[in-house]
Amino acid sequence: MVFAKKHWIIIGSIGSTLAIAIIVGVTVGVVVGRRKSEQTTNEQRAFDILAQNPLIDGHNDWAMIIRAILQNNISGHDFYNMTQYDRKNGTPSQTDIIRLRKGQVGGQFWSIYTSCEHQGKDAIMSFMEQIDVMNRLIEKYSDVFQFVRTANEIRQAFQAKRIASLFGVEGGQAIESSFSILRLFYQMGVRYMTLTHNCNTPWADQNQVDRINSTLIKNNGLTEFGKKIITEMNRLGMLIDLSHVSKKTMLDVLNITRSPVIFSHSSAWTLCNHTRNVQDDVLQLIKSNRGIVMVAFTPGFIICNRQRRVTIPDVAAHINHIRNVAGIDSVGIGADYDGIDDTPEGLEDVSTYPKIIEYLISQGNWTNDDIIKLIGGNIIRVIEENEKISRDLQKIIQPFEDLIPLNDLIKYNLTQCRYLDMYTDTSYL
Structure with a gap:
């Protein structure tokens, strides 16, 4: 005493x-x-839950930092401690092996991303370079990371005390409107694709078209070609990621997808009306779809018109709101570390995940089973459902072989770097 x-x-x-x-x-x-x-007790409960069940984060931009700071050169660099590597604004990297271990991370979707400026030029090459650098990093630290493709492989990696490593392509510009490239990315291990980043593709609208007085070109959601992309992703078993897309694109996808979808790093629009967040009517559809919204820690998504620093309770409010509207089976965590310059107080890097879990436990209305679903159980279930639906669809649907309509490429001025030899109508050339 x-x-x-x-x-x-x-x-x-x-x-x-x-x-x-x-x-x-x-x-x-x-x-x-x-x-x-x-x-x-709260600290111990959080530790024990994370020790026995994988925390799987939906989105981390470590690969982008490695490209920006080290030009994808990983030899001669210490990835156990990345605090000495400053980003452009002087903010240290928010990810390294020591901090991943301290944060009890069990699995991570590594974002495969390069900027929209690559679209129509060298997008495919630049995205493949990012897959390559993560492959090399996982191989270099094979005692820490394990590349996985399936829900069962996530469990196996966790049992082996390795961080299950999955790939998510952030931005449909990566496939250059080609079903062939989409399928090749899946073969390389990509398990979700964010349909857009902060730029339209010729077949889907991004979130910024929803901003007041936006003058951006619009597709009005998904084009007919875009709808075929969704069906092909269902057939492959590739998760459809609706973070970054417009609301009309969200609604179009949810109207046609046969598989549960994800938001890899978004938060609740009701608490902060940012176009990157998810409105309540969409959350209701996510519940019906059996999909998942993985809450981002991005301060600008957590509190709009900020007058103070964002805190752990602010992030928890978004988790609780999505849980209350969409249900406990449709909420997860997608912090967006190394994709954000600022972080909430107490959640500065990947070492801090236990803090948000401790806080939720302290609220008194989160059971151990609820926490297990939040940290990884829900996303594993979504992956498994996509895998099952994929197996069924492959029995009845053949791979798509369509070319995107040439006028759709012209609309976005994306023909100048293409030879277009497979188009029979060469009057545009």
């Missing part, structure tokens, strides 16, 4: 005074001791 400082109260005889003093001291000590015990 830890005793607080005794408060001496003079009432009556010396014996009475001593008795009262001891009682007061013991009472205060019990309260302080209980608070410390509760704090330790």
Whole structure:
């Protein structure tokens, strides 16, 4: 028992005074001791849950940082400690092996990303370079990471005490409107594709078209070619990621997909009306779809018009809101580390995941089973459902062989770097 400082109260005889003093001291000590015990219990509960169940984050941009800082040169660099590598604005990398281990990360979707400026030029090459650098990093630290393609392989990697490593292509510009490239990325291990980044593809709209007074060219959601992309992704078993897309694109996808979808790094629009967040009517559709919204820690998505620094309770509010609207089976974590310059207080890097879990536990309405679903159970279930639906679809649907309509490419001025020899109508050339 830890005793607080005794408060001496003079009432009556010396014996009475001593008795009262001891009682007061013991009472205060019990309260302080209980608070410390509760704090330790929450911390221990979080540790135990994470030790026995994989925390799988939906989105980390470490590969982008390696490209920007090291030009994808991983030899001679220490990836156990990346704090010495400053980003352009002086912010250290938010990811390295030491901090991943401290954060008890069990699995990670590594974002395969290069900027929209590559679209129509060298997008395919630049995205393949990012797959290559992550392949080399995983091989270099094969005692830490394990490349996985399936839900079962995630479990196997976790049992082997390695960080299950999956790839997610961030931005449909990567496939240059080609079913062939989409399939090749899947063969290389890509298990989700974000349909757009912050630029339209010729077949899908991005979120910024929803901004007030936007003057961006619009497709009005998905084009007919875009709808075929969704069907082909269902057939392959590649998860459809709706982070970054416009609301109309979200609705079009949810109207036609046969598989559960994901938002790899988005938050709740009701709490912050950013176009990167998910509105409540879409959350209801996600519940019906059995999909998942993986909450981003991006401060600008958590509090709009910020007057103060974002905190752990602010992030938890988004998790709780999505849980309340879409259900416990449709919420996860997609922090977006190394894709954000600023971070919430207390969630500065990948070492801090246990802190958000401890806070949720402290709220009193999260059971162990709820936490297990949040940290990884839900995304594993979504992957498994995509795998099953894929097997069924491959029995009845053949791979798509269509070319995107040439006018769709012309609309976005994407023909100048293409030979276009497979188009029979060469009048545009």
